[in-house]
Structures are given as C-alpha cells and as structure tokens.
Amino acid sequence: MASDGFRPLDEKSLVEYLKATPSLAAKLGSQFDKLEIKEVGDGNLNFVYIVIGSSGSLVVKQALPYIRCIGESWPMTKERAYFEATTLQEHGRLCPAHVPEVYHFDREMCLIGMRYIEPPHIILRKGLIAGIEYPLLAEHISEYLARTLFYTSLLYLTTTDHKSAVAKYCGNVELCRLTEQVVFSDPYKVSEYNRWTTPYLDADAEAVREDNILKLEVAQLKSKFCERAQALIHGDLHTGSVMVTPDSTQVIDPEFAFYGPMGFDIGAFIGNLILAYFAQDGHADKGTDRKLYKEWILKTISDTWNLFYRKFTALWDKNKDGPGEAYLPAIYNNPELQLLVQQKYMEDLFHDSLGFGAAKMIRRIVGVAHVEDFESINEASKRADCESKALNFAKTLLKERKKFHNISEVVHAMEHLDK
Amino acid sequence: MASDGFRPLDEKSLVEYLKATPSLAAKLGSQFDKLEIKEVGDGNLNFVYIVIGSSGSLVVKQALPYIRCIGESWPMTKERAYFEATTLQEHGRLCPAHVPEVYHFDREMCLIGMRYIEPPHIILRKGLIAGIEYPLLAEHISEYLARTLFYTSLLYLTTTDHKSAVAKYCGNVELCRLTEQVVFSDPYKVSEYNRWTTPYLDADAEAVREDNILKLEVAQLKSKFCERAQALIHGDLHTGSVMVTPDSTQVIDPEFAFYGPMGFDIGAFIGNLILAYFAQDGHADKGTDRKLYKEWILKTISDTWNLFYRKFTALWDKNKDGPGEAYLPAIYNNPELQLLVQQKYMEDLFHDSLGFGAAKMIRRIVGVAHVEDFESINEASKRADCESKALNFAKTLLKERKKFHNISEVVHAMEHLDK
Ligand SMILES: Nc1ncnc2c1ncn2[C@@H]1O[C@H](COP(=O)(O)OP(=O)(O)O)[C@@H](O)[C@H]1O
Ligand SMILES: Nc1ncnc2c1ncn2[C@@H]1O[C@H](COP(=O)(O)OP(=O)(O)O)[C@@H](O)[C@H]1O
Ligand SMILES: [Mg+2]
Ligand SMILES: [Mg+2]
Ligand SMILES: [Mg+2]
Ligand SMILES: [Mg+2]
Ligand SMILES: [Mg+2]
Incomplete structure (x- = not known):
C-alpha cells in the first residue's frame, strides 16, 4: 500500500501530516502540540477529522479502500476522494454560499482538507x-x-x-x-x-x-x-x-x-x-x-x-x-x-x-x-x-x-x- | 504538419507507404510498380483509394484535417480516423459478416487499410x-x-x-x-x-x-x-x-x-x-x-x-x-x-x-x-x-x-x- 504513497492516517499521524502541509498548517496557527482533533465520521464510507488549532480550524476527510461501515470485506476505490474534491471545487465555484471551501487535496493520500462547518451547524x-x-x-x-x-x-x-x-x-x-x-x-x-x-x-x-x-x-x-x-x-x-x-x-x-x-x-x-x-x-x-x-x-x-x-x-x-x-x-x-x-x-x-x-x-x-x-x-x-x-x-x-x-x-x- | 507525423497522401506517395507497411504490402503481392490505384472518395469527408495488386487488393482511407467537400475553410479533426478504425474493429468483431476487415491502422497518418468491397458491390x-x-x-x-x-x-x-x-x-x-x-x-x-x-x-x-x-x-x-x-x-x-x-x-x-x-x-x-x-x-x-x-x-x-x-x-x-x-x-x-x-x-x-x-x-x-x-x-x-x-x-x-x-x-x- 505504501507503494502508491497512500497511508491511512490516525489522529497521531494526522498531526505530522498537517505540520508538513503548508496550506493546512497555515489555517491552524503554529502550536501543533495543542491541536484538538476529533474523528467524527458518522457517515458510512470515510474517516472525517475535525481539527481545531490556536488560530483556526479545518476538517480532514480521508477515503480508505473499503466501505467503512462494512469493513475491508467490501472494497471500494479510494479514488472516490478525487471525484469528491473536484466536485466540491466545481460546485463551490458555482455556488460558494452553500459548499465548503477546499483548502487542500492530496490525490495519493485520498485526503481532502476543507472548511470546518462549525457548530451550531x-x-x-x-x-x-x-x-x-x-x-x-x-x-x-x-x-x-x-x-x-x-x-x-x-x-x-x-x-x-x-x-x-x-x-x-x-x-x-x-x-x-x-x-x-x-x-x-x-x-x-x-x-x-x-x-x-x-x-x-x-x-x-x-x-x-x-x-x-x-x-x-x-x-x-x-x-x-x-x-x-x-x-x-x-x-x-x-x-x-x-x-x-x-x-x-x-x-x-x-x-x-x-x-x-x-x-x-x-x-x-x-x-x-x-x-x-x-x-x-x-x-x-x-x-x-x-x-x-x-x-x-x-x-x-x-x-x-x-x-x-x-x-x-x-x-x-x-x-x-x-x-x-x-x-x-x-x-x-x-x-x-x-x-x-x-x-x-x-x-x-x-x-x-x-x-x-x-x-x-x-x-x-x-x-x-x-x-x-x-x-x-x-x-x-x-x-x-x-x-x-x-x-x-x-x-x-x-x-x-x-x-x-x-x-x-x-x-x-x-x-x-x-x- | 509533418511535426506530428501526418502527411496527406496522393496516389504516388501512397505506393511508397504501401511498400513500407508489411501488413498492407502482404495483401498486394510484390509488383509495386504495377499497382492499380484509384481515388474514389465520392463521400463528403475523406480520401478513399482502391488499390489492386498482383495477388490481392485493399482500400486505403485517409482523413484530412478538414471536410473534403467543403475544403480547408471547414476544419475537422483528423482524429476521426481513430474512432472509425476502432469502431470498424469493434463492430467487425460483433458482426464480421457485414463489416469490412481492418488490415492496418496508422493513428499518426489517420489512415485505415481495409478490405476492398469488390464489385459487383x-x-x-x-x-x-x-x-x-x-x-x-x-x-x-x-x-x-x-x-x-x-x-x-x-x-x-x-x-x-x-x-x-x-x-x-x-x-x-x-x-x-x-x-x-x-x-x-x-x-x-x-x-x-x-x-x-x-x-x-x-x-x-x-x-x-x-x-x-x-x-x-x-x-x-x-x-x-x-x-x-x-x-x-x-x-x-x-x-x-x-x-x-x-x-x-x-x-x-x-x-x-x-x-x-x-x-x-x-x-x-x-x-x-x-x-x-x-x-x-x-x-x-x-x-x-x-x-x-x-x-x-x-x-x-x-x-x-x-x-x-x-x-x-x-x-x-x-x-x-x-x-x-x-x-x-x-x-x-x-x-x-x-x-x-x-x-x-x-x-x-x-x-x-x-x-x-x-x-x-x-x-x-x-x-x-x-x-x-x-x-x-x-x-x-x-x-x-x-x-x-x-x-x-x-x-x-x-x-x-x-x-x-x-x-x-x-x-x-x-x-x-x-x-
Ligand atoms: N466540512 C465539515 N465540517 C463539519 N463537519 C463535517 C464536515 N465534513 C464532514 N463532517 C462531519 O462528518 C460526517 C461524515 O462526513 P461525510 O462527508 O458525510 O462522510 P461519508 O462520506 O463517510 O458519509 C458528517 O455527517 C458531518 O457530521
Ligand atoms: N472498403 C471499401 N471497399 C470499396 N469501396 C469503398 C470502401 N470504403 C469506401 N469505399 C468507397 O468510397 C466511398 C467513400 O467512402 P466513405 O467511407 O463513405 O467516405 P466518407 O467518410 O468520405 O463518406 C464510398 O462511397 C465507396 O464508394
Ligand atoms: Mg455522508
Ligand atoms: Mg459519503
Ligand atoms: Mg461516407
Ligand atoms: Mg448522415
Ligand atoms: Mg464518412
């Protein structure tokens, strides 16, 4: 799996990823040891992390090569993240008021960084x-x-x-x-x-x-x-x-x-x-x-x-x-x-x-x-x-x-x- | 135009092309100086040559980057030859009795060599x-x-x-x-x-x-x-x-x-x-x-x-x-x-x-x-x-x-x- 540059992240490796990714790091402020990270994926397919830093926040969504709620027994291409990211961008361009902004997309990691739609949403x-x-x-x-x-x-x-x-x-x-x-x-x-x-x-x-x-x-x-x-x-x-x-x-x-x-x-x-x-x-x-x-x-x-x-x-x-x-x-x-x-x-x-x-x-x-x-x-x-x-x-x-x-x-x- | 490997053929340069192309040459026999060649494109778009040799025959169809019956004032992609060739092959596979066999396809030259559908057709x-x-x-x-x-x-x-x-x-x-x-x-x-x-x-x-x-x-x-x-x-x-x-x-x-x-x-x-x-x-x-x-x-x-x-x-x-x-x-x-x-x-x-x-x-x-x-x-x-x-x-x-x-x-x- 590492061969294609893909690694499934967890809350710990996510911090390293954020540090190493300027477009995301810039949203959060500099105190990476104080990041608040919560996995909230209540959906059926993917992993979603809310990340709150000293001067801003974001959401990271990662697709894994199977359907989350079923498990590895139901494989599903992680390339779906690419189509999600390009659609968020395209629909966001056409209707920015109702689509969260994409900050970052990493095709190898099947990972989207986007605006955190904050409570009370x-x-x-x-x-x-x-x-x-x-x-x-x-x-x-x-x-x-x-x-x-x-x-x-x-x-x-x-x-x-x-x-x-x-x-x-x-x-x-x-x-x-x-x-x-x-x-x-x-x-x-x-x-x-x-x-x-x-x-x-x-x-x-x-x-x-x-x-x-x-x-x-x-x-x-x-x-x-x-x-x-x-x-x-x-x-x-x-x-x-x-x-x-x-x-x-x-x-x-x-x-x-x-x-x-x-x-x-x-x-x-x-x-x-x-x-x-x-x-x-x-x-x-x-x-x-x-x-x-x-x-x-x-x-x-x-x-x-x-x-x-x-x-x-x-x-x-x-x-x-x-x-x-x-x-x-x-x-x-x-x-x-x-x-x-x-x-x-x-x-x-x-x-x-x-x-x-x-x-x-x-x-x-x-x-x-x-x-x-x-x-x-x-x-x-x-x-x-x-x-x-x-x-x-x-x-x-x-x-x-x-x-x-x-x-x-x-x-x-x-x-x-x-x- | 030569830059992409494309040359429009005429009856003379076609002979050189045939000589240099084994899959076509093989159909015609060896006497290239005695080939009978006739351009018969009565269609609207392309050039079609009937080639009759000592031991066989074929048709060569070449797409030019415009619509033949109108001229260079109506440009049209010569890539159409690619779609024609692949469709002849695909439809030919599905229904060989009613589609001429493709002998040769040259994507750069936008050129198809195919079976001559002989008279009395x-x-x-x-x-x-x-x-x-x-x-x-x-x-x-x-x-x-x-x-x-x-x-x-x-x-x-x-x-x-x-x-x-x-x-x-x-x-x-x-x-x-x-x-x-x-x-x-x-x-x-x-x-x-x-x-x-x-x-x-x-x-x-x-x-x-x-x-x-x-x-x-x-x-x-x-x-x-x-x-x-x-x-x-x-x-x-x-x-x-x-x-x-x-x-x-x-x-x-x-x-x-x-x-x-x-x-x-x-x-x-x-x-x-x-x-x-x-x-x-x-x-x-x-x-x-x-x-x-x-x-x-x-x-x-x-x-x-x-x-x-x-x-x-x-x-x-x-x-x-x-x-x-x-x-x-x-x-x-x-x-x-x-x-x-x-x-x-x-x-x-x-x-x-x-x-x-x-x-x-x-x-x-x-x-x-x-x-x-x-x-x-x-x-x-x-x-x-x-x-x-x-x-x-x-x-x-x-x-x-x-x-x-x-x-x-x-x-x-x-x-x-x-x-
Ligand atoms: N940009 C976001 N801001 C806030 N919460 C989000 C955001 N994206 C996803 N979530 C939360 O994560 C959950 C799962 O996200 P979703 O994109 O629906 O994943 P899945 O593809 O697995 O269904 C959502 O129901 C929502 O609660
Ligand atoms: N394989 C073939 N065998 C015999 N005649 C052919 C063949 N292909 C084309 N022709 C002749 O050339 C003419 C033009 O061919 P066509 O493929 O219809 O070209 P266009 O795309 O320019 O309409 C046809 O009407 C037919 O008379
Ligand atoms: Mg969902
Ligand atoms: Mg989903
Ligand atoms: Mg025709
Ligand atoms: Mg028609
Ligand atoms: Mg035609």
Whole structure:
C-alpha cells in the first residue's frame, strides 16, 4: 500500500501530516502540540477529522479502500476522494454560499482538507428528527440545485466542454455501481444486505420483490441513471449530506458525483424530506404532536421544487445567449417557444425527480442502508407503521409519477395517505 | 504538419507507404510498380483509394484535417480516423459478416487499410435509385443493428466496461458537434449552408423554421443524442454507408461513432429508405412506374424493424444471464416480467427511431447535405413534389411518433400520403 504513497492516517499521524502541509498548517496557527482533533465520521464510507488549532480550524476527510461501515470485506476505490474534491471545487465555484471551501487535496493520500462547518451547524437529518424548522432551507437548497445543475448542463456548457467533463467523471464508475446496486437492484431482489422492520414489514418487502410494474418502472430509472449524462450531479444528496443552522445551508460529501440525471439530486433531497415527514408520528410523543412541524416539512417540499423551478428557468433565460448549445437562440427565438420548451423540460425533470426520489425512499426502508429518521423510533410496531406509509407512498409515486402535474398534487397525496 | 507525423497522401506517395507497411504490402503481392490505384472518395469527408495488386487488393482511407467537400475553410479533426478504425474493429468483431476487415491502422497518418468491397458491390443508395431489389437487405441490416447495438449496450456490458468505452468515445466530440449542427440545428434556422429546391420549397423551408411544435420535438431528440450513452452507434448509417449485392451487405464509414442513442442508427437507415421511397416517382419515367419497387421498399422498411425487433430480443433472451447489469436475472426472473420490460424497451426504441429517422429526412431536404435520391431527379418541379411529400411525412413522423404502435402503421401512413 505504501507503494502508491497512500497511508491511512490516525489522529497521531494526522498531526505530522498537517505540520508538513503548508496550506493546512497555515489555517491552524503554529502550536501543533495543542491541536484538538476529533474523528467524527458518522457517515458510512470515510474517516472525517475535525481539527481545531490556536488560530483556526479545518476538517480532514480521508477515503480508505473499503466501505467503512462494512469493513475491508467490501472494497471500494479510494479514488472516490478525487471525484469528491473536484466536485466540491466545481460546485463551490458555482455556488460558494452553500459548499465548503477546499483548502487542500492530496490525490495519493485520498485526503481532502476543507472548511470546518462549525457548530451550531448540525446534519439536517438530525434537525428534522428534532423537529427544528429551517426557514431558509428551501431557498438555499433550490439555489444550490439550480446553480450546480444548470451550469454543468448543456443549457450552459458547449458540447465540447460537456463531453470532456463526462469522460472524466466516467472514472467514478465504482461509486455509480454501488448506487446501481443499493438503490436500483437490491431492494427488488433477495439480497443478504437487505433488512426491514421484521416481522411487520415482511409482507411489504416481499410485495416489493413481486411487483412487476414497480420493477418495470425502476428499470427505466436505472437506465436513465446509467445512460443519461445531463449534468454534474452530487449523487448522494440526502438530508445527511446537508449541514444547517437557521441561517446557513452547506452541502457536503459529493463523492458519488458524476454526469447523471438532474432528477437524481432533486429526488434524493425531496425523497428524504418525505421520509422525514412520515417519520414524524414516531417522534410525536413528548408534549408535541408534530402537526405544525409536518406542515413545515410539506411547505419546504413545495418551496424546494417551486423555487428550484423559478431559479433554474431564470438562469436559463439569463444565459439564453450564452455558450450552451442545447437551445440555440437562432432557433428558439420567440418567447412563446422559449416558454414551451422550458415547460416541457421542467415537466420531464419533475417526473424524473419524483421517480428517483421514490426509489431512494424505497431503498431506505427495505434495502441495506436505513435512515435515522426511522431507526430512532424505538418501538418497532410504531416504526413499522411510519415506514409502511412511506413505502406505500413511494410505490405510488414511482409507478404513477407521470400523473402528478405539480408539487402541490404530491403534497396533497401525502396528506391524503397520512389521514 | 509533418511535426506530428501526418502527411496527406496522393496516389504516388501512397505506393511508397504501401511498400513500407508489411501488413498492407502482404495483401498486394510484390509488383509495386504495377499497382492499380484509384481515388474514389465520392463521400463528403475523406480520401478513399482502391488499390489492386498482383495477388490481392485493399482500400486505403485517409482523413484530412478538414471536410473534403467543403475544403480547408471547414476544419475537422483528423482524429476521426481513430474512432472509425476502432469502431470498424469493434463492430467487425460483433458482426464480421457485414463489416469490412481492418488490415492496418496508422493513428499518426489517420489512415485505415481495409478490405476492398469488390464489385459487383455498389453503394445501396445507387441501387435504390436504379430500382434494384436486395432480397436479403433487411435480414442483413437487422442482423448488423441487433448485434452491434445489443452487445455494446448495458443489456450486455457491465457498467464498468460501458463507462470506460463511453469515456473513450467522448473524444469523438467534433464529429458529434457536426451532427448536432447539420441534423438538429441548421434546418430549423436561417443558415448559410441550408439549401432546398427553390422556389418550390421556399414556403416549406420557412414553415420548418416557424414550426414551434417541430422545434420542441427536435430539441428533445437533440438532448437524447447529446446525453444518452445507450450503445456504440455507427452515427452515420444512411444508405450511402452501405454497400450491397443481392447476396451481401457491408457497412462502411463509422467515423461518427460514439456512445449514443440506438434509435439514431435505426432511424438513419429507415429514414433514408423512406427518402428513397418518396424519390421513386421522380425516377418512374422510362418504361416503369416503379410501383412494384415501391412495394419492395415498404416491405424492406417493415422487415428491417420487425427482424431487428426479433433478433435484438432474441439476443437479450440468450444473454439474460450474461454480464449485462441492466436487468439482473434475480429481479427480472419471470417470463411475464421479462416480456413486459422488453416490450417497453422496444416501444421506446421504436419511437426514438422514428424521431431520429424523421430528423435525418428533414435535414436532407432543407439542410446542407442532400441525397442523390432526389438530386438525380433533374426536373426541379418534379423533384420538389417528391421532396415535399417526404418532408411532410417526416414532420408528421417527428411530431406524432408516439402515436405509431408498430412499423406497419408507419408504412400505411406512407401509402396514404402517397395517394
Ligand atoms: N466540512 C465539515 N465540517 C463539519 N463537519 C463535517 C464536515 N465534513 C464532514 N463532517 C462531519 O462528518 C460526517 C461524515 O462526513 P461525510 O462527508 O458525510 O462522510 P461519508 O462520506 O463517510 O458519509 C458528517 O455527517 C458531518 O457530521
Ligand atoms: N472498403 C471499401 N471497399 C470499396 N469501396 C469503398 C470502401 N470504403 C469506401 N469505399 C468507397 O468510397 C466511398 C467513400 O467512402 P466513405 O467511407 O463513405 O467516405 P466518407 O467518410 O468520405 O463518406 C464510398 O462511397 C465507396 O464508394
Ligand atoms: Mg455522508
Ligand atoms: Mg459519503
Ligand atoms: Mg461516407
Ligand atoms: Mg448522415
Ligand atoms: Mg464518412
């Protein structure tokens, strides 16, 4: 392993690394013996160290050649750190307000040094479990989605720049394959990794594996995921990849990034909000029925899509004479036609987002990796009730996504199922 | 230019090149002073030499850094020869019966040595103009399409192999851009390169530029062309890229190859047969009304799609436990579901093929590059009548492609319009 210049760090060797790396040392001040270092990797894949020095702080993230939460028995290329670093840089350039700055990247060591997103920031998923409202969340995430997706699509890029970026991110194939497996395949077959709240959901899990129409639809989404290089997507934009305060929203962890369908990011975020919604009844005990909070989640779902729609089409209008070659101004030269093509584009994107969002929900209930929203509901029967509603909603969404015309119809369907 | 090892050859320097290249020299025999050499490049882009020696023959094709039929004022990467050579090799491996063997490839010289497809082979387009029936054409082309498209798609390849091939062919971006321009853009706007049979088609050409629904639909096809890496497609599969005898069908000239939508190849071929059909009335004079020949073209269109359907799904069935990761056997494990997913896949592919075919027809009537099928009709008003029917049919096909359920409905619509 040393042969390729890679060493897994621990808290001690990390100090030596920091000392020897000027761009990181400069952030921390000179007293290296007084550094405060804490490994906080609560994620599934990597090691994350918070480093606090006398005059500043940073985070160091290192990828090891396997999946952390499973161990060396599930190998995974550490090259993912390269795609995470370049995506943080690219998305950070396009949307600096919502992406942590990269201070340093070491490709051999698969190591990223980046801004420490300080407390009171917490992981959004934890905030949603705690019932905390984030009034700017939809505004911020829609901004992040609109800017990162628009500017890396053919609406803005030339074919030449687009194809060269597509080629580069084809290199992140191992992470794409992992998504293919855990999102689009395992939940629909018997797999040693699958789990669910047993015995309550045994029949539901089996029903997923026996549902021909569901499998037909998920195959089409999988094809789109594998074949359609629409924009540089984050690739893992669930509520555990977002850190928040009431004023600030920061997107981390784009190691699954590649040129894929935009709806996969939008759907991941909205799908995880829907999971949070259906989990609320499981958190409703002590003093609050979470009724108002559920309304806030619904509003945030609506606002996220509607603001995204507005911002994305505004970027399109603003850049319609820009470098993008998809809709040449000499052809799409009248306002009526411009409106028509945008409506069609956004309608397709909406249906993609619902489909991918639903697929991401299903896999969190009957697949390998579950979400704390449900896992933190101790009483199994209560958890199963929540999960079962979410699963049923996801199945409907996946199969009937093209019958929904706007996000408020989706929200109404959620309320209806929740009655 | 010499700096990168590239020299444009002429008939004289070609002889020296052949002498110095064992893999080519070996095909020809030793009497180099008696070689018969003829430049026959009737195509638009490159130089093609037929070389006949004392004990064998071959063809040499060289790409120059511009588009031959326009000249040095329209530069075009000569790297296209690399993508043509690798595609000939890859498609040749998958379907040796219908692709000429590559004897030699010289990347610096952008030069391919390949099998001479000997007389009585002629270019299919010329045969269609002459009214010659090719009873095996549909059988052969459907075989070529089914094998090359199936085996380079995710129905057969692993994600890993697919993404690595996609990345490589992203390098053929200049040729993709040329297609984007001449097929999906120029016909829908005022462009110096466009031409049509004037004054007869002036209003028709303008109507294409003013048709909002047509432009909406063509934008979606263009996105699919740019974004969807479905299989290694030929990229230029018109009837001028096929050489035929009644017994043999050979596909040449895949310099536009890349990972794109399968429907672009199927559509190119069928669309050019439809052009041939509507051109027949212009060739009907001397002694024959071409009525029976038109019926043969219609039958060939039907047979091409129907045989393709049968062969492609047969390959799918045969390889359903193979390396392909799109439809895992553990999920798509019952015959009913297998049928369902195939029907959906083929339905989408059918509509893609009709859309791309229609776009290729339109561009041949109001865009830069026309087809001999129409160009050889001397009388302008008669030519315009033929072109106008073809154009109207193409517009309907493009806009209403999803209303067609099978190829016989397409054929009936052609007959109906032709009355
Ligand atoms: N820049 C950062 N600032 C503060 N905390 C961070 C930062 N990056 C990661 N973390 C913490 O580390 C955890 C794991 O990081 P993440 O990038 O999601 O790793 P993984 O790829 O293993 O999921 C996050 O949930 C968060 O708590
Ligand atoms: N292998 C071959 N055997 C015989 N003739 C060939 C062969 N390759 C090309 N030709 C002839 O040369 C012409 C131009 O070749 P083509 O590959 O289509 O070039 P371009 O890329 O310029 O269109 C063809 O129409 C055909 O007549
Ligand atoms: Mg994470
Ligand atoms: Mg991660
Ligand atoms: Mg040609
Ligand atoms: Mg062509
Ligand atoms: Mg050519």
